[in-house]
Amino acid sequence: MRFLERERATLEKLLPGLDESLREIPLMQLENPKDTYSIRTSHQKDGPILLVPKAQEGIGATAVDALRVQRALGSRSPSLAVATTTHHFSIGTLIGLIPPDDTGDGFASGVLGGAGYEGWLVASSFAEERLDAGILSSSMTATEGYDGVRISGVTRPYGLAWVMDMLIADVMVSRMDGQGEERALVLVDAQSEGVSGTSASGEAQNGQVTFDNVLVDNLTWASDFDKPVDVLLTRASPGSSC
Structure with missing residues (x-):
C-alpha cells in the first residue's frame, strides 16, 4: 500500500x-x-x-x-x-x-440540522493565545439583561475568520436557580450586529473577529443542573453584516 x-x-x-x-x-x-x-x-x-x-x-x-x-x-x-x-x-x-x-427537535439537533442543510462553517473561541488558560477558560465577557445575554471579546479563528457562518463561544452566566455562576455555550451568527472583522497585514488566514456587545437571545437549556458542567446554548438574532 x-x-x-x-x-x-x-x-x-x-x-x-x-x-x-x-x-x-x-x-x-x-x-x-x-x-x-x-x-x-x-x-x-x-x-x-x-x-x-x-x-x-x-x-x-x-x-x-x-x-x-x-x-x-x-x-x-x-x-x-x-x-x-x-x-x-x-x-x-x-x-x-x-x-x-x-427526538430531533432539540436546540443542538436544530443547529446541526442547519449546519447539514446549509453547510455552515462553525468556528469556536476557547482559551485562545493564553498559555495559562485551560480549554474551558472563557475568552468572552457576558452581560445579562432582560433581552438576553450580550457578549464582548476578541477571537482569532484560524482560517475561518472571513468565511465562518457561526461561532461557538463559552461565557459565564448566572445560574437560573440563583446559586452563583455556571459556564454556558453561546452560538453566534457571524452576521449579527456588533460582529466585525479585521486582518493582520491583510492576511485572510490571520483574521481577528471582534464581538462588541452582541445580543444573544432565545436561551435554551441543553443539560440538567445535576451534571458536572451545565451547558446553555443560545442563538444570536441576525443583524447587519460584519
Missing part, C-alpha cells in the same frame, strides 16, 4: 472530487495567506458536513474516517487541514450535547 493511499481513498469516498481539485492547484497558491481558495473549495465539496450526523443531513463520518480525511487534506494543504479541524471540533461539541433521548 502506498503512503496515504488509504487516506486518499477515504477522502474520495466521503468528499468526491475534493482531492483532485486541490491537487490541480499549486501548493503556494493553496497556502497563500491572503486567499481562501482551499476553504472555499472544501465548502463546495461538502467538507463542512463531514461529521454532521446523517439524521441532520450530514455525511456522518466516523472519527477514524474523519482523521484519515484530515491527514489527506493536510498533505495537499496544511492550512486547510488546520482550519477545518477547528470547524470539526465545533461540530463535535454540538454532537456531544445531543441527549440520548433526543
Whole structure:
C-alpha cells in the first residue's frame, strides 16, 4: 500500500472530487495567506458536513474516517487541514450535547440540522493565545439583561475568520436557580450586529473577529443542573453584516 493511499481513498469516498481539485492547484497558491481558495473549495465539496450526523443531513463520518480525511487534506494543504479541524471540533461539541433521548427537535439537533442543510462553517473561541488558560477558560465577557445575554471579546479563528457562518463561544452566566455562576455555550451568527472583522497585514488566514456587545437571545437549556458542567446554548438574532 502506498503512503496515504488509504487516506486518499477515504477522502474520495466521503468528499468526491475534493482531492483532485486541490491537487490541480499549486501548493503556494493553496497556502497563500491572503486567499481562501482551499476553504472555499472544501465548502463546495461538502467538507463542512463531514461529521454532521446523517439524521441532520450530514455525511456522518466516523472519527477514524474523519482523521484519515484530515491527514489527506493536510498533505495537499496544511492550512486547510488546520482550519477545518477547528470547524470539526465545533461540530463535535454540538454532537456531544445531543441527549440520548433526543427526538430531533432539540436546540443542538436544530443547529446541526442547519449546519447539514446549509453547510455552515462553525468556528469556536476557547482559551485562545493564553498559555495559562485551560480549554474551558472563557475568552468572552457576558452581560445579562432582560433581552438576553450580550457578549464582548476578541477571537482569532484560524482560517475561518472571513468565511465562518457561526461561532461557538463559552461565557459565564448566572445560574437560573440563583446559586452563583455556571459556564454556558453561546452560538453566534457571524452576521449579527456588533460582529466585525479585521486582518493582520491583510492576511485572510490571520483574521481577528471582534464581538462588541452582541445580543444573544432565545436561551435554551441543553443539560440538567445535576451534571458536572451545565451547558446553555443560545442563538444570536441576525443583524447587519460584519
